Amino acid sequence: MLVSYNWLRNYVNLDHVTPEELAEKITRSGIEVEGVEYLAPAVENIVVGYVKSCEKHPDADKLNLCQVDVGEESLQIVCGAPNVGEGQKVAVAKPGTKLPNGMKIKKVKLRGVESNGMICSLQELGLDEKYIPTDVAEGIFVFPEDAEVGTPVQELLNLDDAVLDLDVLANRPDALSMLGVAYDVAAVLDQPIHLPDENLNADESIQAEDYIDVKIDSIENNPYYGAFVIRDVEIKPAPLWMRNYLMASGIRPINNVVDITNFVLLEYGQPLHAFDYDRFGSKEVVIRQGKENETMITLDDQERQLNEKNLVITNGKEPVALAGVMGGADSEVTDETTNILLEAAYFDAASVRHTVKQTGLRSESSTRFEKGVDPNRVKRAGIRACSLLQKYAGGKVAAGVVEVDELDKSEKSVTITTSKVNQRLGMELDEKDVTSVLARLQFEFSKNGEEIVVQVPTRRLDISIFEDILEEVIRIYGYDHLPYTIPQGWVQAGGLTDVQLLQREIKNYLSSAGLMETLTYSLTNKQDASRFLTPDMEEGTANTVGLAMPMSEEHSHLRLSLIPEMLRVLQHNVARTQTDLAYYEIGKVFISEEEQITKQPIENLHVAGALTGLWHNHPWQQEKKPVDFYVAKGIVEGLFAHLELDVTFVQTKMEDMHPGRCAEIRLNGKGIGYVGQIHPLVAKDFDVKETYVFEINLESVFSVHQATPSFTDIPRYPSVTRDIAFILDNDVPAGEVQAVIKETGAPLVKEVSIFDVYQGEHMEEGKKSVAYRLLYQDPSRTLKDDEVETSYQAVVEKVNNQFGSYVRS
Amino acid sequence: MKEELQAIEQEALAAIEKAENSQAVQEMKVKYLGKKGSLTTVLRGMGKLSKEERPVIGELANNVRESITEALEAKTEKLEREALNEQLETETIDVTLPGNPVHVGGRHLLTSIMEEIEDLFIGMGYEVKEGPEVETDYYNFEKLNLPKNHPARDMQDTFFITNELLLRTQTSPVQARTMEAYQGKRPIKMICPGKVYRRDTDDATHSHQFRQIEGLVVDKNITLSDLKGTLDVFAKKMFGKDREIRLRPSFFPFTEPSVEMDVSCKVCNGKGCSVCKHTGWIEILGGGMVHPRVLEMSGYDSTVYSGFAFGMGQERIAMLKYGVNDIRHFYTNDVRFLSQYHQA
CATH class of the missing domain: 3.50.40.10 (Phenylalanyl-trna Synthetase, Chain B, domain 3)
Structure with missing residues (x-):
């Protein structure tokens, strides 16, 4: 709502408050004033002139030669406006005037004829074109006949007016009127209000x-x-x-x-x-x-x-x-x-x-x-x-x-007490503090003992309960008078839940591991919304959730995976020559189990990462290591090591992933995520180079993670290590052999690690050598050589039987 | 013999002193202390000595042996040190060359802001509550005193999924859910951070997805002054202890009275500048006393309980605190933006 300061003066005395001060007071006590603008910059020397005569310019078709009476003198002015004519009252800028647009009026000769001023249009006086009446938009402004010659136009045209731009919220429709604003201003300034004349002599x-x-x-x-x-x-x-x-x-x-x-x-x-x-x-x-x-x-x-x-x-x-x-x-x-x-x-x-x-x-x-x-x-x-x-x-x-x-025009009444007002505000107002606010607002009220019964005028549709009156009291009395207190009484130990703490822990780990956190949009396009599903989601039963009326196709469906929008982040950066990137994000995916959604979808928290370019780059030492599968996997392994959870990795195939470079991540035998290289064709679609990603459903992690790890004594007896190198068929996954070793060697074998993988020269075609280091330990005693040997032989036998391998000599 | 021993000592010490390398030191050791060495040779004549002389000479001989041994060791150590120094000198490297790069990751600026705000309120005894991002019309609007057809719904252009399901436009439904879960039986002190969505065209100051954090305190005798005091603590912690706050009336359907909170402009210290649009104040957040209808709808007796609530946009806080000039930076995730706030 644009409120003219000069117009408002008709209802409330504003003599002692400037437009800026008024704006500040209104803002602080009721309605936010977003700005104060003056209609036109102050201009002097522009007065009402009377066009005594108007003839064609002798040497120019489109110009007129006017004799204009401006009071003290008569000026000859050449005017190009199509609507100028004899007998008009017009706005004349005398020589020496500077117009709002910066133009300086001087005595000039136009086509040989002297011109001593300018007849102005409203635009030239500084008014915004869109509010100018169409009939004078193309030419000069013509005053009514009763305009007095020589009067400054500033006042006549209200050019000195200031306009307050009020941001009227939905609860105050009364302030969408000058009278409504006037009532509020009168209350704020503690002034009477003058209502307009409604007398009608029909x-x-x-x-x-x-x-x-x-x-x-x-x-x-x-x-x-x-x-x-x-x-x-x-x-x-x-x-x-x-x-x-x-x-x-x-x-x-x-x-x-x-x-x-x-x-x-x-x-x-x-x-x-x-x-x-x-x-x-x-x-x-x-x-x-x-x-x-x-x-x-x-x-x-x-x-x-x-x-x-x-x-x-x-x-x-x-x-x-x-x-x-x-x-x-x-x-x-x-x-x-x-x-x-x-x-x-x-x-x-x-x-x-x-x-x-x-x-x-x-x-x-x-x-x-x-x-x-x-x-x-x-x-x-x-x-x-x-x-x-x-x-x-x-x-x-x-x-x-x-x-x-049949309109209900009755007023509501609301009963309040000063003590209840004080109780809610946390103040100690007197009854007259309260009633004087009501009087300033021109609300009628009556007293009944402690109770004050307020008659709410129908212009204030927003007021119907005690709290509404409470707001009136404090806004007019002034929020600045409220003391600063902190809630007393009931106390609880605040804090984060285990799941919230775990999220922070995961962010700590991934940030320390060198990944930068991203925040992407939950809404993506329809196609991308259902790609890169983690293995806990079954295709066909995990439906995407689409908006009824999306604003654009790019943001029309809620995601089932964080990866597509993260790839878009990579794309943005790669296009700006930022090529070495490692990002992670924790956010929700939205799974509807219904094809036609009728109830809230499942919201699962996921963590995902995306890496491309060089992982390690130390040029002057010629050390450069591009991101590869094992970099990505190492980050995932580190994450689970950090969380003290055992996961396994199983070779898998996913539609948008490299067919030979993708592993399913399993926790307690259940697929909870994947890590791998995105398919080169998908990478091409996203305009990125070789890119590795991982995504894990954190809900599965939360459900098994123990916030407080139990204590395990530090071993007091020495451990024994033994190395074995197996010659395996190329397609036997080293990790499976590792798992079998661990299982067979238990409980004496505590750890199995892979320390060498060899293929090539001196190796039979289609075979590889994988060397394992076994760590034997018993927490309660020193192991004897023969028990280690027995266990070792059992492992060798089991692996050879299961995988058709033999021990490299 | 005594003289002989002393002569050997003197000679040996002088010779050792002159030795120039470890080989020479070794030769000295053989020459003086070896099986055929001069000291041994002299000591062979011990048998000829009297009973009285034997212990005296024996002690002297031991002293001489010790003295030579010490001198040999000292010389050896000195030579080794010299050799090491020489070697280390040759190992000098250019320490101004860059070190092995370590990948530095980090949190997103909005996460840092969110955690900072969370920790501030946790310190004041608030719990952190979360809720679904796909909400029902009931929890997002109706439970918050925004019945269907309420004009204030226009204030929040909503992404609807069905007539009843929508992307939440505010985190307030988490408050409604919490109040409902507690069934009016216990006080509440909570904050709820999270993503919210509105039908806005993305530009420098609007984002169709953004993050809010809201707070709710419900107890007997909670006052508007409590809200003011709490927000003052918040503002001083986030924007500096010299900041002042002011409350202005506002309108939210779920609070009455409703307020907006401004913080005195940090740039001009309240004098007025372009950042605060020459008002000296910057609008930070909205809040108010929980509307009695909202309390009642969730089973809280509004004649016994009162409460305050407040809510803010995390992006806005981050933009003001760090001078970020475009909200889209938070979602474009340009590495050159993110890496500026590693330790925010």
Whole structure:
């Protein structure tokens, strides 16, 4: 809501507060002022001039030679505006003036003729073009005849006005009107309020009821409709002051009738609509719901399809307006209009909101109906408009209003006590601190012992309970007076849950391991949403969740894997010549078990990593190691070592992964994740080079992880190591052999590690040598050579039997 | 014999002193202490000595042997040290060359901010609660006093999945779920951090996905002053102990009264600059006293219990604290951005 400071002065005395101070006070006590802007920079030496004569320039077709009386003197001015003419009152910039656009006015010769000043357009005076009336947008501004020659235009055009931009939230529709703002400002400044003149001297010789009848078929959506009739209006520009206020409020002046309805809309917050009575099409207003397949053409010349949910104003035969949203083209006020049918009505917020949503038409009117208007101001706004039409459009207002009125206009009452106010605020206010706020807000109240019964005016739709009054008290009394305290009483040991601690631990580990944390979007495109599934998700039963109305295809579905968006991060960086990257992310994936989603999906927390480029790069020592499978796997192994969980890795194939370089990660025999190289074709799609990724479902980790590891005594007896090298077929996974060794050697074999892998020269075709180191240990005694030997032989025998291998000699 | 021994000692010590390398030292050892060495040779004549002389000469001989041995060892050590020094000199390297690079990873700036805020409130006895990101209309709106068709729903353009399911627009449903779980039977002190989603076009100040952190305290006799005091602690911890806060009225359907909190601008110290749009204050977060309807809906008797709640965008906090000028940086994950905040 744009609030003109000069306009506001009509209701509240602002003599002792500058626009900036006012903005600060309003912001601190009620409604946030987002900015203060002056309509135009201060200009001097621009005055009203009278064009005594206007002739064609002798040597230029498009220029005029004007003699302009500016009071003390008469100036000869060459003017190029198409609309300049003899007898006009115009804005004249005298020589020496600097215009807001920086132009300096000097005495010049134009095509040989002296020009001693400039006749200005509103744009040249610094007004924003979009608010300038269309009829003067292409030329100079012409003042009304009563403008006095020599008067500075600054004041006449309200150019010194400051406009406060109020951010009105949904709870304060009252502040969408000058009066509403005035009530608040009056309370804040502790000043009285001056209400506008609502006196109307109707022409008793004409009766509205002879001209129009009103019938409402949809009383729940339209509990009040008042029709006023104004005859013999003269369509012309509205008075200059009114046009000025409208422009300051961001509304372009059109003509006196339209401007008056807009003026009252802004002043009272009550939208009105003026129909051309003679083009209305009947003598009866019928308000009803729209019909299927019914159409109407709105003011913007668009044909609108109606349905039963639209409330429409009709002439008994066809719709003439979308109630509260937009009028129809057929009954619009035009330059030829002489008789007016003025509507002042109360339309239900939800009904208007529906039509706005359906049509996309949001206007100053519909915004106010959607948020709620003051039931006690509807008719008054109509009367106010009639009195202005009488005054500024020469109209004869017919006596009476034709109305249907089932509107609840009663005031709510709320009971409060000072002690309860203090209890909630944590303050020690006196009763009179509380009641003086109520008085400043012009809320009536009565006292009943401790209790204060507050009558809430209907303009304040937001107030209905004790807490609402509490807010009024503290905002007007001042938040600055609140003390600073910390909740006393009940205490608990705050903290993180085991799962939250574990997440931090995982972030600690991965950050220390050299990976950078990313945060990516949960929403991705449809295709990527269902790729790179961890093995706990079964294809077909893990469905993605799509948005009903996505903003774009790139963000239309919730992800089942963190990898695609992480690849996009790599892509972004690689494209910016950042080639060596190691990233991780912890975030949720969203799994729907239903094809057509009806209930909340499963949300599993995942950790994922993506690595590309060089892992180690030490150029002057010629040490360069690109990321490979084992780098990625090492990070995963380290993670589980850090968490003290045993996982195994099993060769696997996944659709988007390199067929020979991908391992499933298993915890207690259950697949919980994968690590491997993304398929080169997928890498190409994402514009990245060789890239390794891992992803793990952390929910499986959380379920088995023990926050407090139990103590294991440090071994006191020496250990024994034995090495064995097996010659294995190439396709035998070394890890499987390792597992068999461990199993067979248990309990004496504590650790089995691989320390050499050899293929090639001196090795039989299709074979490889893998060397294992076995660590034997017993926590309770020193091992004897023969028991180690027995165990060792058992291992050799078992492995050879199972894998068809033999021991390398 | 005595003279002989003393002469040997003198000669030996002088010779050892002159020895130039370990080989020479070895030769000295053989020459003086060896089986055929001069000392041994002299001692062979011990048998000829009298009973009285024998212990005296014996002691002297031992002293001489010890003295020579010590001299030999000292010389050996000295020579070895010299040799080592010489060798070390040749091992000199250029210490200005770069060392072996260590991969430095790190947390995302938003994680750091979130953990900092969490830790601050944990220190004040808050628990950290989380909830689903795909929420029901009921918990995201209705339970928070935003019935269907409430005009304030326009404030939050929502990603709907079905008529009843949506991406949460705020972390407040976690508060609603917690209150409901406690069934009005115990006080609450909690914060709930997490991702939220709104139908905004991504630009420098908007992101369709962002992170919030909200707080909720419910107990008997919780006051608006408690909220002010708590937020003051928060603001001073996050933005510096010299910061001031102010509360302004605002509107949220789930709180009444509702407030916005501003912090005095760090850049200009409240004097007014371009960062604070010349107001001296920067808007940080919203909050208020929990609306009695919200308490009642979750089983808390609003005549017995009262509470405050507050909520903020983590990105905004991070942007203000670290001067980040575009919210998209958080989600683009440019390594040159992320690595600026390793230790944030």
